[in-house]
Amino acid sequence: MTGFHVDAGVLTAYVEGSLADVDAWSVEAHLDRCVACRMSIAPDASTALVLDAVAVSLGSRLPTQGRVRRATASRRIRVLVGAGPAARGAWLLSVAVTAVLTAGLAVSPTVVPPWLLLLIAPALPAVGTALSYGRRTDPLHELVAGTPQGGLRIVLWRTLAVLAVAAPVAVLAGAVTGVGTPGWWLLPCVALTALTLALGSLIEPAYAAVVVAGAWAVVVLAPPVGGVVVLVSSVPGWLGVTAAAAVVVYVRRERVGRQPA
Amino acid sequence: MTTVSVDGLRVSYGKRIVFDDLDLELGVGVHGLLGPNGAGKTTLMRVLATVLRPDRGDVRLLGHHIGNPSALRQARRQLGYLPQAFGFYPRFTVREFVEYFAWLKEMPPARIPLAVDRAIERVGLLERADDRMKHLSGGMLRRAGIAQAIVNDPRLLLLDEPTAGLDPEQRVQFRALLRELGLDAVVLVSTHLVEDVVAACTRVNLVDGGRLVFTGLPDELIAAGGDDDSGDSPIERGYTAVLQGARTAPR
Numbered sequence: 204m205t206g207f208h209v210d211a212g213v214l215t216a217y218v219e220g221s222l223a224d225v226d227a228w229s230v231e232a233h234l235d236r237c238v239a240c241r242m243s244i245a246p247d248a249s250t251a252l253v254l255d256a257v258a259v260s261l262g263s264r265l266p267t268q269g270r271v272r273r274a275t276a277s278r279r280i281r282v283l284v285g286a287g288p289a290a291r292g293a294w295l296l297s298v299a300v301t302a303v304l305t306a307g308l309a310v311s312p313t314v315v316p317p318w319l320l321l322l323i324a325p326a327l328p329a330v331g332t333a334l335s336y337g338r339r340t341d342p343l344h345e346l347v348a349g350t351p352q353g354g355l356r357i358v359l360w361r362t363l364a365v366l367a368v369a370a371p372v373a374v375l376a377g378a379v380t381g382v383g384t385p386g387w388w389l390l391p392c393v394a395l396t397a398l399t400l401a402l403g404s405l406i407e408p409a410y411a412a413v414v415v416a417g418a419w420a421v422v423v424l425a426p427p428v429g430g431v432v433v434l435v436s437s438v439p440g441w442l443g444v445t446a447a448a449a450v451v452v453y454v455r456r457e458r459v460g461r462q463p464a
Numbered sequence: 465m466t467t468v469s470v471d472g473l474r475v476s477y478g479k480r481i482v483f484d485d486l487d488l489e490l491g492v493g494v495h496g497l498l499g500p501n502g503a504g505k506t507t508l509m510r511v512l513a514t515v516l517r518p519d520r521g522d523v524r525l526l527g528h529h530i531g532n533p534s535a536l537r538q539a540r541r542q543l544g545y546l547p548q549a550f551g552f553y554p555r556f557t558v559r560e561f562v563e564y565f566a567w568l569k570e571m572p573p574a575r576i577p578l579a580v581d582r583a584i585e586r587v588g589l590l591e592r593a594d595d596r597m598k599h600l601s602g603g604m605l606r607r608a609g610i611a612q613a614i615v616n617d618p619r620l621l622l623l624d625e626p627t628a629g630l631d632p633e634q635r636v637q638f639r640a641l642l643r644e645l646g647l648d649a650v651v652l653v654s655t656h657l658v659e660d661v662v663a664a665c666t667r668v669n670l671v672d673g674g675r676l677v678f679t680g681l682p683d684e685l686i687a688a689g690g691d692d693d694s695g696d697s698p699i700e701r702g703y704t705a706v707l708q709g710a711r712t713a714p715r
Contacts, residue, residue, distance in 0.1 A: 272563070272577065273577065274573035274574065274575075274576035274577055275573070276573075279567055279573065282560075282563065282564055282567050283567060283568075286553070286556075286560075286564050341551075342550075342551025342552060342553065343550070343551055343552065343553065344551075345515060345547045345550055345551075346545065346547065346550050346551075346565070346609075346612070347568060348514075348515045349513040349514050349515045349540060349543060349545045350540055350543075350565065350568040350569050350570075351537045351540040351541050351568070351569060351570045352567065352568040352569070352570060353540075353568060357568065457533055461515070461517075
């Protein structure tokens, strides 16, 4: 508190009780006001024992510490990717639906025709992504939108979460149907998801998913069935769609995952 | 610079104009935001929380223009926001919920574990920190919401109806926390309980019909009321007197 501190030798003498009364009073008056000098008095052995016991009993009265996770980079990724139960639900949905269909097709192509799988598998990640954010489907939307990681950043984290599970399933579906090369099934997955994100910056994400999935259904169902192979195999076409959608997302990045006013 | 300044704000939902040409200045301290239902308290909170984009107007938070994306990100790191109604993920524990927001607010990782527990402790929820959100009562949920708002030690804290659902004892504790937070941050609290304002706020702002009709000390609002104004307490009489005056005065 003050610029003046009691000399260490004087303090020792005070603790030992060898100071004259008048001097001891003035040291005490100073100790009342000065934290630094008070802290520099080492407690004797018996006082130290009492202090330790008090500290232990105070500590035991605190609630248990619980699981405080160390804030590592991997913890960050786990929290940001895995946090949205909306995204987790979308995972389950896409995996379950596609797995059932794939199994059905493997059993008999007449029970589940290949075009049905082509209709559903690439559209699932798009729908899952749209459900993982947005005012209507994410209960935390309002809170997340006001954070620096909100908006496009958290939407991309959740998209990653959905694609990580849905895309391999789509590739598996491709392998089972024999429509195109399995790896090509990734392209419509990514392209439709990017389209949904782009459209989701203009309208409510859930509606964007409905529009994109609807358009995909028209594309798959409208032409004669022979056109399907051409469609899935059109690498430049899908890359073009993905690139165009990515440009839109970049230009409107401040609007992705945030509510249009 | 720890201030909020709003200049010529215009906000509308479709054709309904909520604010037209609103000016507001806030400094460090606890500011009460009062007004009748539908006056635009929540809308103003959402604009300041950078969740709702205004049609027009200059909004500066802590010296950052929110029109500029990188400045906006800087401002959001120092922002805490508790909406009036907020959802939660039922399977999250309180600690996971608060930790999630610590990461979303881009806090330095080394600070996160302690800051999470400190925020939960400050709202008195440490005993329930590992309980799932779906098992909490309404008042506890609100306190968990306050914990996520203060986890990053925000310089600007926006609380929309934070005392709703708190019992009288918790309300008293919460006011003490407010006064503590208002020592070095801009705290804006919207409420319909005028007694909250007297107990915890250093300044009062009153909005009505899309305008700021009063700004000043709680004592000044009390002084505005006369004996013949309606209300059960001095500040309620002041509140109704100012509203009446604003509505009868020519625009």
